[in-house]
Amino acid sequence: MKAVHFGAGNIGRGFVGMLLHQGGYEVVFSDVAAALVDALDAAESYTVHEVGDGGPGRENRDKVITDFRALNSAEDPEAVASEVASAEVVTTAVGPTILKFIAPHILAGLRGRADGASPLQVMACENAIGATETLREHIVELAGEEWASLEAKAVFANTAVDRIVPGQPAEAPGGGVAIDVTVEPFYEWAIERGAFGGNLPNIPGAHFVDELGPYIERKLFTVNTGHAAAAYLGTRAGREKIADALADEQVAAGVAAALEETSALLSAKHGFTSEDMEAYRITILGRFRNPALPDTADRVGRQPLRKLSRKERLIGPAAEAAERGLSAEGLLTVIGAALEFSLPEDEQAVELQELLGELSAEAFTEQVTGLSAEHPLFAPVVDLVQTRQG
Numbered sequence: 001m002k003a004v005h006f007g008a009g010n011i012g013r014g015f016v017g018m019l020l021h022q023g024g025y026e027v028v029f030s031d032v033a034a035a036l037v038d039a040l041d042a043a044e045s046y047t048v049h050e051v052g053d054g055g056p057g058r059e060n061r062d063k064v065i066t067d068f069r070a071l072n073s074a075e076d077p078e079a080v081a082s083e084v085a086s087a088e089v090v091t092t093a094v095g096p097t098i099l100k101f102i103a104p105h106i107l108a109g110l111r112g113r114a115d116g117a118s119p120l121q122v123m124a125c126e127n128a129i130g131a132t133e134t135l136r137e138h139i140v141e142l143a144g145e146e147w148a149s150l151e152a153k154a155v156f157a158n159t160a161v162d163r164i165v166p167g168q169p170a171e172a173p174g175g176g177v178a179i180d181v182t183v184e185p186f187y188e189w190a191i192e193r194g195a196f197g198g199n200l201p202n203i204p205g206a207h208f209v210d211e212l213g214p215y216i217e218r219k220l221f222t223v224n225t226g227h228a229a230a231a232y233l234g235t236r237a238g239r240e241k242i243a244d245a246l247a248d249e250q251v252a253a254g255v256a257a258a259l260e261e262t263s264a265l266l267s268a269k270h271g272f273t274s275e276d277m278e279a280y281r282i283t284i285l286g287r288f289r290n291p292a293l294p295d296t297a298d299r300v301g302r303q304p305l306r307k308l309s310r311k312e313r314l315i316g317p318a319a320e321a322a323e324r325g326l327s328a329e330g331l332l333t334v335i336g337a338a339l340e341f342s343l344p345e346d347e348q349a350v351e352l353q354e355l356l357g358e359l360s361a362e363a364f365t366e367q368v369t370g371l372s373a374e375h376p377l378f379a380p381v382v383d384l385v386q387t388r389q390g
């Protein structure tokens, strides 16, 4: 069995690749970072180190991953298409905005797939609602009328992945490109079952669910909302590491306030009990506090324009809370802190600060958050933008 995985970065090597390997797949990583591809392709194995308390598999904290290869999709797209054509599974962990660049490779692979082969099982493992569906839409759009003849060759399942994998040092301790990965022990991979028609991929570490919506919203609006709150409030308080941000009482109170609001929304919307949501929050805050995990506010706050967009972890739940007459004050405080996020090496952080300087508060709010002037959250966000603009 073979899986082609696009994106050999933190979560690609530290989670998706690891679980595919444990399921018995040969993993072909595909990436555009030449040095990383070369280092992976030359290696016989890499190690996933679990650090800190909790999680399954405590008896063995170092997982050695073998039976993989790596290809550069920028240099050799034909080889990637050929691997996709003969794979059972395709996964991605490249970031939601990169999915459109993965679509041509999958389409080319489907064109080369033998008639009668089992449908390719495609799963995007990104922090976004409906990421696999987005990937499918890119493929369908590219294929145009040809899609009718290819459609039966693939099935697409939305997923929710959860494991904190911090940024890794670029250089290995002995020199050369680092390919080992340090991760937290906790993980969860929920996959929507329906698309597979009973022929589930063999991923023992994942669990299959009938409806993914509640899982992905609970994950994105708790883990990622709480993480973003820790990053933006932590940066405002001068904390560089996420664990240090949580150790600051004021930051921790701000994170808790935002998460109480998202929990109230998730309970109202999906029927999670308040006890279940409280237990979920406690687990997550414990994960953020993991002192052995070198995770930074800069990584967690990266791409603030994506994080401030309409369906994402801040505006998404705040807008829905406001529509339902629920409190969004804690989330608004985090949105205000996100507007201050400034990081020269992050293109979106630079653009965010430029837009704040160029646009009126109303135009900024419409463009960045996608809220319309009639929405109950529009005026409070405009106030925050005006405050930031001085």
Ligand SMILES: NC(=O)c1ccc[n+]([C@@H]2O[C@H](COP(=O)([O-])OP(=O)(O)OC[C@H]3O[C@@H](n4cnc5c(N)ncnc54)[C@H](O)[C@@H]3O)[C@@H](O)[C@H]2O)c1
Pocket: 006, 007, 008, 009, 010, 011, 012, 030, 031, 032, 033, 036, 073, 093, 094, 095, 096, 098, 101, 102, 125, 126, 127, 161, 162, 163, 164, 165, 166
């Ligand atoms: N790190 C985490 O804790 C974590 C957890 C869950 C989900 N995620 C999600 O996984 C995705 C990846 O996150 P990450 O932290 O691993 O980021 P990362 O930057 O470490 O990895 C992304 C990889 O994608 C590669 N890439 C970029 N463009 C590409 C292209 N056109 N084709 C192939 N590869 C390409 C990059 O070179 C990089 O190696 C994001 O959507 C993120 O939200 C991350």
Ligand SMILES: O=P(O)(O)OC[C@@H](O)[C@@H](O)[C@H](O)[C@H](O)CO
Pocket: 127, 161, 162, 163, 164, 165, 223, 224, 227, 228, 299, 300, 301, 302, 303
């Ligand atoms: O990857 P992003 O930029 O969407 O979000 C940053 C972090 O919150 C995220 O990577 C978490 O570590 C991860 O989602 C935990 O499962």
